[in-house]
Amino acid sequence: MLQNFRLYSQYYDLLYKDKDYALETDYIDQLIKQYKPKSKNVLELGSGTGRHANLFSQNGYHVYGIERSSEMVNIANQSKRENIEFQVSDISAFEVNKQFDIALSLFHVISYLNSNQDLILTFQNVYRYLNKGGLFIFDVWHSAAVHALIPEKRTKQLSNGKISVIRNANPIIYPEQNVVEVNYDIEVTDLKSGTKTVFTEKHPMRHFSKPEIELLAFATQFEILHSEEFLTKAIPSEDTWGVCYILKKI
Numbered sequence: 684m685l686q687n688f689r690l691y692s693q694y695y696d697l698l699y700k701d702k703d704y705a706l707e708t709d710y711i712d713q714l715i716k717q718y719k720p721k722s723k724n725v726l727e728l729g730s731g732t733g734r735h736a737n738l739f740s741q742n743g744y745h746v747y748g749i750e751r752s753s754e755m756v757n758i759a760n761q762s763k764r765e766n767i768e769f770q771v772s773d774i775s776a777f778e779v780n781k782q783f784d785i786a787l788s789l790f791h792v793i794s795y796l797n798s799n800q801d802l803i804l805t806f807q808n809v810y811r812y813l814n815k816g817g818l819f820i821f822d823v824w825h826s827a828a829v830h831a832l833i834p835e836k837r838t839k840q841l842s843n844g845k846i847s848v849i850r851n852a853n854p855i856i857y858p859e860q861n862v863v864e865v866n867y868d869i870e871v872t873d874l875k876s877g878t879k880t881v882f883t884e885k886h887p888m889r890h891f892s893k894p895e896i897e898l899l900a901f902a903t904q905f906e907i908l909h910s911e912e913f914l915t916k917a918i919p920s921e922d923t924w925g926v927c928y929i930l931k932k933i
């Protein structure tokens with residue numbers, strides 16, 4: 684099995700320190716209030732280092748996170764607020780003895796599911812643990828934008844005063860699979876000693892068209908209530924990298 688997020692987890696929050704988790708949480712909270720007001724219990728798939736979970740807890744939700752990487756869960760547990768639990772499991776094969784009003788999967792977690800089988804198993808699992816009428820809200824890479832914008836090599840550099848991290852992303856496009864394999868070369872420098880650590884990780888990301896999500900929803904007994912560009916609420920276009928889908932359990 685692919686072992687990403689093992690070493691990457693240590694640098695994840697630094698690499699995404701400028702990501703506006705509060706804004707994203709408010710955006711999702713608005714969607715929940717619009718489509719299923721009075722929701723309380725949230726199942727979060729791919730909960731990562733728990734940053735959305737903490738903010739949803741502040742907004743009064745109870746969050747149960749499922750996350751495959753034990754390293755990510757260890758970090759999440761260090762700053763966990765009340766009414767939050769995390770379980771180390773794969774989102775295509777977990778069991779839990781609770782039911783939920785809302786299932787969330789944020790920051791392209793569903794795009795990490797490359798095979799139709801893993802997608803179907805995950806959607807079926809979400810169906811199983813949602814209350815009737817419950818919502819499944821997630822954002823995924825958008826095929827139209829991948830075809831139009833074509834992923835390129837990118838470099839990101841961040842520092843927290845103790846270490847600096849340089850991440851080079853080299854994408855390999857697999858057009859027949861609707862997958863872009865993002866290969867990260869990461870160099871971490873200890874700013875005091877000058878010691879460098881270098882490692883690599885593969886993040887194979889699947890992108891989706893709306894008809895594919897419609898088919899997945901149909902096959903697993905969801906209906907699509909709405910889709911829009913993540914955060915901006917714009918109608919998805921060739922410039923829309925992340926599309927947010929709101930599905931309802933029939």
Ligand SMILES: C[S@@+](CC[C@H](N)C(=O)[O-])C[C@H]1O[C@@H](n2cnc3c(N)ncnc32)[C@H](O)[C@@H]1O
Pocket residue numbers: 687688728729730731732734735749750751752755772773774775788789790791792795796
């Ligand atoms: C880009 S991170 C997003 C984390 C978090 N949702 C956030 O917004 O910061 C993707 C996360 O999904 C998790 N993940 C990917 N595939 C998974 C799977 N099949 N089962 C459980 N977790 C998975 C990874 O371990 C990683 O923590």
